Amino acid sequence: MGSFTPKQSLTVLDNRTGNSYEVPIKNNAIQATAFTQMKATPQAVFGAQDRPEDETEKGIRVSDSAYTNTAAVTSSITFIDGGRGILRYRGYPIEQLARKSHFLESAYLLIYGELPTAQRYDAWSNEVLHHTYLHHDVEHVMSSFRYDSHPMAMLISGFAALGAFAPEANPSLQGQNLYSNAAKGNVEALAQMDKQIMRLIGKAPTLAAATYRNRQGRPFNRPPTGLSYSGTFLYCLDQLSEHQYKPNAVLERALDILFLLHADHEMNCSTATMVHVGSSLVDPYSAVAASCAALYGPLHGGASEAVVRQLIDINGPENVPKFIEQVKRKERNLAGFGHRVYRTTDPRSTIIREVAEQVFSVTGRSKLLDTALALRDAAEKDDYFKSRNLHANVDFFSGIIYQQMGFPLDFYPVLFAVPRVVGWLAHWRQAMLSPSQRIWRPKQIYIGASERDYVDVKQREEAREPKYGSGPVSVAHGGDSKRRHLATYLDETGKLHARSKL
Structure with missing residues (x-):
């Protein structure tokens, strides 16, 4: 042989x-x-x-529905080994960065590939933190929303509006290769790209704070000078008329770590959206707005909110065994456990557990913590969950931290979006610098009808057993619609219409 x-x-x-x-x-x-x-x-x-x-x-x-095993990009930004519970930014373990680095430094790392020197970091942080102001008319856009609008709906619109106030950043106005020319060594294109990156990162916390203040009917704050990125965000959220207002240092650092942990997670739904939309060579503001829309979905950015609602619903550690059995019988969903990538412990969840204790040292212990710990311990000991690799993920404790810091539940996706802007832009920049950049155009497998001839409307018949969803569901109208339905009127052609059924 x-x-x-x-x-x-x-x-x-x-x-x-x-x-x-x-x-x-x-x-x-x-x-x-x-x-x-x-x-x-x-x-x-x-x-x-x-x-x-x-x-x-x-x-x-x-054929690969939902991209379960398709690598759509070649990247050097973030590495994940779901089987071993590893997460690295540009080769640096997330545990080291969370302990030694901070958000803006790690943002530089994600976007440019290396940790900055002191001189480079000073220039970088100064640029980002001097791009925090919003155009006065953008503030008008944000203040025009109803008081009960969802913060993510406002944030999506805010990012889209920013692009309208930066015409020099729009390839549709300045030429389609405004950014993609950077891949050919065009320094002006590279500079234009980096300017928008700094703008977007700088304005993200200001926009997010505007959604929060609008909900409360409070005027928008002008961003401060001299505070950190997370400190600036907390200031814009909370400062009223006080002088020399400074956010609590423990909460500021905790939020900074949470931002760092959420900054990137390779080709997730919203990041894939950024690269997909960006491949059309649209401006980055529009692409970020699209990514926000992807993050808005409850299966992506709404997970930490679902955890808190779940813990409130369980209503105490004594009810955890009953809840666990309901989950196993598939009567209830389990939020905060498992991950599309990780098959063991999410490395971010261990860090967040430590952050939680730091936060509780100044805010007091969360009433939900005992329930959360009981749920985590019960799941980790149960063969049903162990055999399915259902471990506590990053959302499990982050939601409790946000609640204890006083954020409303529907604001949690915004707290996810602010730092994730960095990851979106890192992948967008990488794509723009790729010489092989092309517009994304996935294939499909068509299983519909073969060629058939058009049938006149008078000869068409209703199916005896119509398929579910094969036609629109009747819409119920109320109020003035009912009154209008009983009225008579002339249309634009002068034809009389009588809708009354009486």
Whole structure:
């Protein structure tokens, strides 16, 4: 028997044609486009007929719903090993950064690839913290929302509005290669890109604070000078008419660590949105607004809020066993456990547990903590959860910290969005600097009807058993709509309409 010589490739045998293909493996990945060369003639196999819509002669498509095993980018920013519970920013373990670094320094690291020298950091932090002011008309936009508008709805609109006040930053006005020219060594394009990055990071806490103040009917604060990034945010949130107002140092540092931990998490839903939208070469303000919309979703940015609501609903550690059994019977959902990537402990959750104790030392112990600890301990000891790798994640304790710091539940996604702007921009900048940057255009597998002829409306018939969702659900109207429905009127053509059913 001859010796086996390993090769960095994958050999694929197409049983439809008998052809063999060798696909190179690089970084333990293969190019999906390699499968396009695997073409065949449409045929019937085991009673299944290739349809014209399958486009069999154009090569095999790779099906991966929800991107469960598709690498859409090549990145040097953040590394995650979900099996071992590892998270690193540019190679630095998150534990070291949380202990020794701070948010703006780690933001520089994420965006530019290295920890800054003292001189570079001073220049960086000064630029970011001098870009905190909002245009007066943007403040008008933020103040125009109803008092009960969701903070994330306001934040999304705020980021989009910022772009309208920076026409020099809009490729649709200045030329489509305004940023992508940076990949060709154009220093002016690179400078324009970095200016918008500093603007967005600087204005993010001011916009977020504006959503909070608008909800309370309070005037917006002017950003202070001389405070840290998280200190500036807390000042804009809370300062009223006091002189020399300074946020509590423990809360300021705790929020800074939370911001650092949430700054990036590689190709999550909102970051993928940033790169996808950015691939159209739109301005970064619009792309950040789109990413905020992705983060707004309860499966992404709303997780920490769901944890607190869950703990309130459990109503005490004595009710945890009953809740655990309901979860196992799939009668209840379990928030704050498990992760799409991590199959062991989320490294951020351990750090956040320490932060929680620091916060509680000045705010007092959270009434929800005993319930949270009982829930965590019960889940970690139960084989049902252990076999499913359901460990406490970053959202489990962060929600309790936010609650104890006095933030309303619906403000939690905003607290997630402010630091995540850094991660979004780091990935956007990386994409703009890539010579192979192209607009994202995923494939689909079409399983709908084959070609059919148009049928005149008079000849169409209702299906005997219509499929669920095959038509609009009737909308119930009330109030003035009912009165209008009973009225008669002339339309623009002069035709009389009588809607009365009486």
